[in-house]
Amino acid sequence: MSVDLMPNRYRPGEAEIAPRDAALIARRDAVLGSSYRLQYRRPVHFVRGEGMWLYDPDGRAYLDFYNNVPSLGHCHPEVNAAMAAQAGRISANTRYLEPQLVDYAERLVATFPGELDRVVFTCTGSESNDLALRIARLVTGNEGVIVSSYAYHGTSAAVAMVSPNLGEAVQLSPSVRMVDLPGPAGVADAQAAAFFEAQVRAAIKDLNRRGIGVAALLIDSIFSSDGVWVDPPGFIAGAVAAVREAGGLFIADEVQPGFGRTGAHMWGFERHGIAPDLATLGKPMGNGFPIGAVVGRHAAMDRFGATARYSNTFAGNTVGIATADAVLTILQRDRILENALAMGARLDAGLAQLSSRLAGIRAVRHAGLFFGIDIGLDGMAAAQRRAMALTIVNALRDDGVLISTTGANEDTLKVRPPLICEAAHVDRFLQALQDALGAAAP
């Protein structure tokens, strides 16, 4: 693979940059260095956010169809008020008694199937996946981890080593195995479950033959970095059973699909009709406040906790908990999932209509408000499709609509608006995409 793994980014000299921005980019490069990337050929600077909209210094509005952290919309006043009020009362850690911590933990766990009855808090999705791997390895006594071909699970050392999406420069663990997904392999829905299970069984066999054993199948159930592969529902069940048979755990990475992103369910794994041993949470949990969690079955969680002290200074602190509590309250009270489902259906219908009239959309996949839209024209090579997707993303940016790309070839549009989006926003996005498609077709 020599695909640029973050094609939608700023590269010096590629586009005209305003002098003000060029000066800031130079200062930024000098102090932040090369591990930081800017999105878009012409990077954007936002000074204000509200609901579905971000505003640049000139007051221009951008429709946010990309950021999945502020699921309830940018700068949600009620969430921010909860955060500020708690910060003004007390910011205390989990080593003191705190009813609100226990209340929220109970409310959160209640959104899971009954057997997932314990929670440990973290600050980021990376910390959640890192901790879940620690638990799985300690509990199973095995080291092996099975992930999808283009999986991304975070930035810590242990998690980066099971994230092939980070590219060849980041070393993979000797104990990770990647499995192909049925969709990208062109396998029909009827054979998808058997295909995926066979992939996973082969990985287990290889791990066992080398004495590594299988600690976990770690997957994001909508496979967002692989290009959004959501169907058919249930296709992962046989693979999960195979992993359990081999003594491993199933870890559902809910950082992307969790908290209602898929509309029909609170948690992505529910789409597949199975419950994980551990679920890892992050991004939208605090609508922007750094908070994550591992929710799991008490057998695994308690076996870990009985021996290993896990103390995370900031995680579960009262301010993060008050913020996450407000997010969960609003998600449930305002029927955010129903909205995600309805708006997802509207967007899906609009895309079907669009692709019946215009060339350039090869396929649309989605669950709720997480869409993968494959781009390309008949006969295009992979590199051309990738270039076309990139052109569309940047045309949308210039038109004031934010999305990006995903997938093995990065020719899939990644579309995941805040869950509060309304019909008018969906229609605005569809219009912008139609214009960009028209312009991008050679």
Added chain:
Amino acid sequence: MSVDLMPNRYRPGEAEIAPRDAALIARRDAVLGSSYRLQYRRPVHFVRGEGMWLYDPDGRAYLDFYNNVPSLGHCHPEVNAAMAAQAGRISANTRYLEPQLVDYAERLVATFPGELDRVVFTCTGSESNDLALRIARLVTGNEGVIVSSYAYHGTSAAVAMVSPNLGEAVQLSPSVRMVDLPGPAGVADAQAAAFFEAQVRAAIKDLNRRGIGVAALLIDSIFSSDGVWVDPPGFIAGAVAAVREAGGLFIADEVQPGFGRTGAHMWGFERHGIAPDLATLGKPMGNGFPIGAVVGRHAAMDRFGATARYSNTFAGNTVGIATADAVLTILQRDRILENALAMGARLDAGLAQLSSRLAGIRAVRHAGLFFGIDIGLDGMAAAQRRAMALTIVNALRDDGVLISTTGANEDTLKVRPPLICEAAHVDRFLQALQDALGAAAP
């Protein structure tokens, strides 16, 4: 070692608990499970914080001489106002252009020696140390890490594996080596540097003989979890030189000593007159908001960043940056370091006076407002000293003063008040300690 590594904690049945608290503890145990610990024999619940004080539900005030996260005091109104104002404007990530991110990065880096000129943001001290190890291993091509005997560097898988302080239940990395400190080994100051360098050279030799090589010497320059060993200044310099000679990096874990805790300097390594290759920041950086960083030399930082994408959704986001920026402004404007130095001297003098009058204090070590106070009477065995320290900590808690224990034998009082503490607070603590010492001596 069979020392309980968190002796100062709640154990069912050990002390009388109010029914209200007992019910909450039962619910807490059911949903959070066994990896969570509560401090003190009788756990405390705080409902309000202000400056140096925490208040329980009955309105009782506790003097906080323990929490090193709220360095500027609990619920600092100016810090909270900066956080709330930014959250109301925009919470954006580092992939958009953001002058405030660059401004703060420049201000932060300017507090370091000139050669440390790059910063990458994280959300926690654990993430900072985890990333620093990733950088050191990639840059050196080696795996070995040298730490102190009772080091604690965080909770991620990679960092927990180089944290012997977590106890025997947490597996150590095959490539970590622990070195003894001169102080606990009873080595005189004049021989301290040579002793420590010899320890580190032996570790390097062993790592090289096994083909592991040395990636980094990772130390907290005041050795807080080893029992606070700060003297003589400069004693680590020869060891650092030896590590560099062997191709490794020196990582200064500044999570505990950083941001002025030692009074005389902004960063703990400055006490020893040497500059690290990488410095890791956390705890007090946002006075409670989850933010951390790795600051380093561009040679190492850029070599890592040029190949490995490091993207941390929450880290460096505008709300965290605005909060940390307010903290740095107040630290500098209000001369917080000068206060830490002065109050540290006052506390040190008070402890000297106290130990001249009362038995029970075997030694006092400190830098600025981080104190280690060794407890015990002549002829006491280690277990008795540990029990006496624990008794004192809990007597202070009952008297409304918060501290805890540290060190290999956990018989050292760990005292680290917010840096804003005043003479009256120091005197109140001294009075409480005097009372507890009097009561604890058999």
